[in-house]
Amino acid sequence: MIDVNEDELIRCPTCEAVNINKGQDNTCRRCGSSIYKYMHFSTQKSWAYLITAMIAYIPANLYPMLITNQFGVVEGSTIMGGIIFLWEHGSEPIAIIIFIASIFIPVLKFLILIYLLISVKYPIGKDKKVDKHKMYYITEAIGPWSMIDVFVVAILAALIHLVNVEIVAGTAATAFAISVFFTLLAAHAFDERLIKENN
Amino acid sequence: MKLENEDALDNLIICHECYTLHEEVAIKDGTKALCTKCGSILYRYDSRLVDHGLSLSIAGLIFFVLANVFPLVQIEILGHEQFITIPKTFIALFDNGFYVVGLLCAFLIFIFPLMIFTINIVLFALLKLKKGKNFTRELLVLLSHIKPWSMSDIFLISILVALVKLIGYAQIHMGTSFWALILFVLIDLYITKRIQVSEIWMLRKRLFLSKGHR
Numbered sequence: 001m002i003d004v005n006e007d008e009l010i011r012c013p014t015c016e017a018v019n020i021n022k023g024q025d026n027t028c029r030r031c032g033s034s035i036y037k038y039m040h041f042s043t044q045k046s047w048a049y050l051i052t053a054m055i056a057y058i059p060a061n062l063y064p065m066l067i068t069n070q071f072g073v074v075e076g077s078t079i080m081g082g083i084i085f086l087w088e089h090g091s092e093p094i095a096i097i098i099f100i101a102s103i104f105i106p107v108l109k110f111l112i113l114i115y116l117l118i119s120v121k122y123p124i125g126k127d128k129k130v131d132k133h134k135m136y137y138i139t140e141a142i143g144p145w146s147m148i149d150v151f152v153v154a155i156l157a158a159l160i161h162l163v164n165v166e167i168v169a170g171t172a173a174t175a176f177a178i179s180v181f182f183t184l185l186a187a188h189a190f191d192e193r194l195i196k197e198n199n
Numbered sequence: 200m201k202l203e204n205e206d207a208l209d210n211l212i213i214c215h216e217c218y219t220l221h222e223e224v225a226i227k228d229g230t231k232a233l234c235t236k237c238g239s240i241l242y243r244y245d246s247r248l249v250d251h252g253l254s255l256s257i258a259g260l261i262f263f264v265l266a267n268v269f270p271l272v273q274i275e276i277l278g279h280e281q282f283i284t285i286p287k288t289f290i291a292l293f294d295n296g297f298y299v300v301g302l303l304c305a306f307l308i309f310i311f312p313l314m315i316f317t318i319n320i321v322l323f324a325l326l327k328l329k330k331g332k333n334f335t336r337e338l339l340v341l342l343s344h345i346k347p348w349s350m351s352d353i354f355l356i357s358i359l360v361a362l363v364k365l366i367g368y369a370q371i372h373m374g375t376s377f378w379a380l381i382l383f384v385l386i387d388l389y390i391t392k393r394i395q396v397s398e399i400w401m402l403r404k405r406l407f408l409s410k411g412h413r
Contacts, residue, residue: 086364151358152357
């Protein structure tokens with residue numbers, strides 16, 4: 001017989017098996033992967049990925065995402081410029097989709113992750129009015145959808161390359177893809193146990 | 200809480216959305232158990248999970264191959280015809296020197312979906328034959344690591360967005376692969392969202408580890 005406190009039960013991030021929290025070196029009893037091995041760095045890893053993502057998000061908005069070359073006239077459009085263009089030319093639904101995918105979701109994810117990372121270290125949001133586990137789940141679920149704009153650019157660039165009319169990806173595409181990639185890594189690196197410990 | 204041994208932890212389940220602890224109860228075939236706090240699905244019980252999983256993975260892989268070999272969309276612009284396939288979208292990025300985005304796209308829309316379906320086929324086939332106790336564990340670990348990185352569904356929506364942008368500039372014809380991709384995405388959503396990895400773990404436990412207990 002073993003006696004465990006319910007608060008000491010944690011979920012393996014890989015296989016979702018319930019494990020007893022043994023502190024530093026937790027190995028999942030079912031799949032054998034280590035559960036948040038870098039406990040002593042706690043939030044640093046997630047912060048590092050998040051800051052990289054936020055830095056990459058700046059050039060992603062300043063440089064052109066899409067470069068159109070029509071009969072020798074080269075024109076670049078940024079993410080926001082593209083959204084405004086679509087809105088003004090009657091494609092409001094598409095403008096809204098791109099806005100949600102490229103601006104709303106990344107910014108929301110940055111804010112939620114910053115909030116979570118701060119709140120597990122400092123006593124804010126302790127009144128349990130906000131469900132931090134749910135917030136974390138939401139960031140994980142919506143995160144990949146910000147890739148839409150990168151895929152759209154890839155499709156358009158592959159499709160439109162004629163002699164006179166050509167679309168190529170811009171610098172922002174690389175920056176944006178890197179930003180999304182690192183936000184996903186930041187979310188994965190976040191140690192969910194910390195929420196519990198601070199509640 | 201008192202437990203007989205560590206294996207008894209398998210009767211517990213933590214909700215993957217709100218982290219509430221639950222005790223697993225036996226449910227009827229084809230039904231699902233919901234979280235008492237947030238209402239999300241905890242687990243389902245499907246007595247023929249192996250057969251369903253295997254047949255869907257094979258069907259998915261077939262549609263994936265079809266989705267990659269034929270043209271996705273074809274457009275007519277200023278008298279020129281152009282078409283794209285899925286591999287062409289990221290190869291075009293390489294050709295233009297966008298190696299980072301190209302590599303990322305290649306993994307997200309080609310390599311990872313292909314890996315997931317290949318792993319699923321091997322995994323369910325081994326479970327069906329009741330073989331490979333350790334190999335199935337390795338496969339399941341690998342599967343849960345790459346699952347969040349497969350983005351075929353997002354790519355499908357992106358195609359639609361890209362095409363709406365082109366309306367008015369070009370004549371658009373949907374290719375064979377487009378329909379194959381829709382079917383592939385539907386199967387992919389079913390397999391990745393409905394058949395949770397934890398259910399396959401439980402199934403594996405029933406097959407390989409239950410001898411000593413019951």
